[in-house]
Amino acid sequence: MSKQQLPVVIIGAGPVGLAAAAHLVEHGLEPLVLEAGPAAASAVREWSHVRLFSTWGEVTDPAAEKLLAPTGWAKPDAAGYPSGGDWTEHYLQPLADALGDRVHYGTRVTGVSRAGRDRTVDADRDAQPFVLHLTTADGREERLRARAVIDASGTWGTPGPAGAGGLPALGERAAADRITYRVPDLKDPAVRARYVGRRTAVIGSGASAFTALATLADIARDEPGTHAVWIVRRGISGSTFGGGEADQLPARGALGLAAKAAVDHGHADAVTGFRTEAIERAEDGRLVLVSEDGRRLDPVDEVIVLTGFRPDLSFLSEIRLGLDERLQAPIELAPLIDPNQHSCGTVYPHGHREVSHPEQGVYLVGMKSYGRAPTFLAMTGYEQVRSVTAAIAGDFESADRVELTLPETGVCGGAGLFDDRAAEQADAGGCCAPAPALVPLGVGATAAGVVEEASAGGCCGS
Known part of the structure; x- marks a missing residue:
């Protein structure tokens, strides 16, 4: 089989990977989607309880809709806000089903290279197909050749640690039984029991942290003793809670207001300027967070670490990538x-x-393409794969005709809206507190209805 007859392999059957497959089909090319999980959008399923702050109209791809139309698929109300579970059930899994046997589940990519060429070899390199090393669900090793590779594997599997230096804090691994790196599903009775009547530290200052704070505040209104301690590595500024009513994604703005209300109403204490250096276990089994300057917080029962995600580049070690040294995104x-x-x-x-x-x-798309940057939206990924698939098909006029219009945040600069990585990079503006402090915000009460409306959460990756 010639190189041009080989399939275009897509790593990951998430929203952007499946959209890439739909666009390839539209171009008359054969995609092959490799998904490590047992079903489509396995990562999204893990946060199925979280509601997106983007509407249905912003999280479906036009080429995918065309592929779905003959199946009798009914497009959801464009103005509605799906949860991760809704997105999976009513769009992503049906899209994967429409692609049929082009999607392979339980298949993990463990390596990508050029046939017979490691990364040091120049000779005849571009003429060689790609070889993907795979491990199937039953542990078998396989090899697969491809004409091109689109990596849409995302970053969900590699969350950031609590340690402020980008590495786990001292004692963080030992305290794993009381730490989670995802927004917990507090509607699940077993999960909820971990937090009801207890003191929980939430580390992070992005949409996921806002979601956790708002949902914990919901519990606190009905369950005495439930309280959150919000750990922020910088100070509190006007942009901390996002665009508010000025945000052109209204649900995203409401989410920030809900987090602010959690603090204003006393359901959470904001501890600013705190960079976690160690997590110690107290005699009663609770956890004590220690900052890099030696300051110690009162013990907490649980810790929710929401400091963003980072790309897994390990299986691309034999491929020549051009990545920015800071963000790990394409240069x-x-x-x-x-x-x-x-x-x-x-x-x-x-x-x-x-x-x-x-x-x-080779193309990195979707969340994977953004490396450690927290500013991704699904519609960005859909536009990426529209352009990438056109380029693979040789239609460079279409590939170069990139159009992308995104809702604005309503906040100048926009840094600090989604997690501590962006927030820290805004510190030069003078918003960083010199030492940890409990901060009563009190800038005006936010209606409880806003908290309830936004507490289902949101995700920049929507």
């Missing part, structure tokens, strides 16, 4: 998504040229 894309300068709504339009690499035929 051409990095300055366009730099959280020092950009929020979700100020990302410059981009496509195949910005997500390509020195290794021709």
Whole structure:
């Protein structure tokens, strides 16, 4: 089989990976989607209880809709806000089903290389197909050849640690039984029992942290003794809670207001300027957080770490990637998504040229393309794969005609809206507190209805 007859392999059957497959089908090319999980959108299923702050109209892809139309699929109300579970049940799994045997489940990619060429070899490199090393659900090793590789595997599997230096805090691994790195599903009775009547530290200052704070506040209103301690590595500024009523994604703005209300109403204490150095276990089994300057907080029962995610690049070690040294995003894309300068709504339009690499035929798309930047939206990923698949098909006029209009946040600069990585990079603006402190915000009460409306949460990756 010639290289051009080989399939285009897509790593990951999430929203962007499945959209890429739909666009390839539209171009008359054969996709093959490899998903490590047992079903489509396995990562989304893990946060099925979280409601997106994007509407249905913003999280479905046009090419995917065309592929779904003959199946009798009914498009959900464009103005509605799906949960992760809704997104999976009513769009992502039906899309994977429409792609049929082009999607392989239980297949983990463990390596990608050029046939017979490690990363040091130049000779005849671009003429060789890609070889993917796979492990199936039953433990078998397989090899697969491809004409191009689209990595849409996301970043969900590699959450950031509690340690402020980017590595786990001292004692963090030993305290794993009381730490979670995801927004907990507090509607699950078994999960809820961990937090009811207890003191919980929430580390992070992005949408996920806002979701956790708002849901814990909901519990606190009915369950005495339930309280949150919000750990922020910087200070509190006007942009901390996002765009509020000025946010062109209303649910995202409401989510920030819900987190603010949790603090204003006394359901959470905000501890600012606290960079976690160690997590110690007290005699009663509770956890004590220690900052890098030696300050210690009162013991907590549970810790929720929501400090963002990072890409897993280990299986791409034999591929020549061009990555920004800070963000671990493609070099051409990095300055366009730099959280020092950009929020979700100020990302410059981009496509195949910005997500390509020195290794021709390899593309990192979706959350994976953003590396450690927290400014990703699903519609950004859909536009990426529209452009990338057109380039693979040889239609460069279409590939270069990139159009992307995103809702603005309503906050100048936008840094600090989604997690501590972006927040820290705004510290130069003078919003960082010199030492940890309990902060009563009291800038005006937020209606309880706003908390209830937004407490279902949101995700920049929506």
